Amino acid sequence: MRWILRKLNVSLLSHDEVDRAYPLVQAIQPAATIDAWRRFAKGRLEGTAARDMGILSVRNEQDYIVGIGAYILAQDLLHGPILFADHFCALDIMDKSGVARALLRGMERLAEQKGCSAIHTTLAQAAIIENSDWMSNVLHERGHCVRGLQMCKLIPAASRTNA
Numbered sequence: 001m002r003w004i005l006r007k008l009n010v011s012l013l014s015h016d017e018v019d020r021a022y023p024l025v026q027a028i029q030p031a032a033t034i035d036a037w038r039r040f041a042k043g044r045l046e047g048t049a050a051r052d053m054g055i056l057s058v059r060n061e062q063d064y065i066v067g068i069g070a071y072i073l074a075q076d077l078l079h080g081p082i083l084f085a086d087h088f089c090a091l092d093i094m095d096k097s098g099v100a101r102a103l104l105r106g107m108e109r110l111a112e113q114k115g116c117s118a119i120h121t122t123l124a125q126a127a128i129i130e131n132s133d134w135m136s137n138v139l140h141e142r143g144h145c146v147r148g149l150q151m152c153k154l155i156p157a158a159s160r161t162n163a
Contacts (some may be wrong), residue, residue: 003129006061006098010106010159013055015045021057021065024089028124044070052114056106058090066092067099069107078119085109086122088135092096100138108142122150 018041035080067090076082090100
């Protein structure tokens with residue numbers, strides 16, 4: 001077996017890169033429109049607590065965005081200060097698990113810098129179903145474990161106004 005060393009760059013997504021990240025968003029949330037993604041990204045990148053929320057990106061050697069993960073710092077009843085990570089995506093022809101590992105290491109460094117005692121990660125249903133268990137395996141490998149199930153109920157009136 002031959003190993004290929006890769007240089008993946010993990011950093012905060014900038015405002016200028018929001019549209020470049022949209023193909024990854026569509027991979028995990030096919031129903032998400034570009035406008036919905038722009039609104040979401042703007043909220044995470046420009047919110048009043050911008051230092052407590054953001055979007056990490058992973059770029060490959062050609063500077064293509066191959067991974068993203070949004071986060072918010074929050075308080076948890078059991079863990080105290082946490083980093084809540086969501087909208088996780090890693091897409092790479094050569095090594096999507098390597099991209100996911102780089103993204104998770106970036107989240108771990110960020111959580112440590114922010115004084116968090118835990119990371120809570122939510123995966124989109126599409127990521128779980130379409131990608132089998134590979135992302136869950138990478139999360140387990142990095143020390144994550146299942147502690148619950150997040151469920152969602154749509155509120156019809158609110159769903160129409162947010163579309």
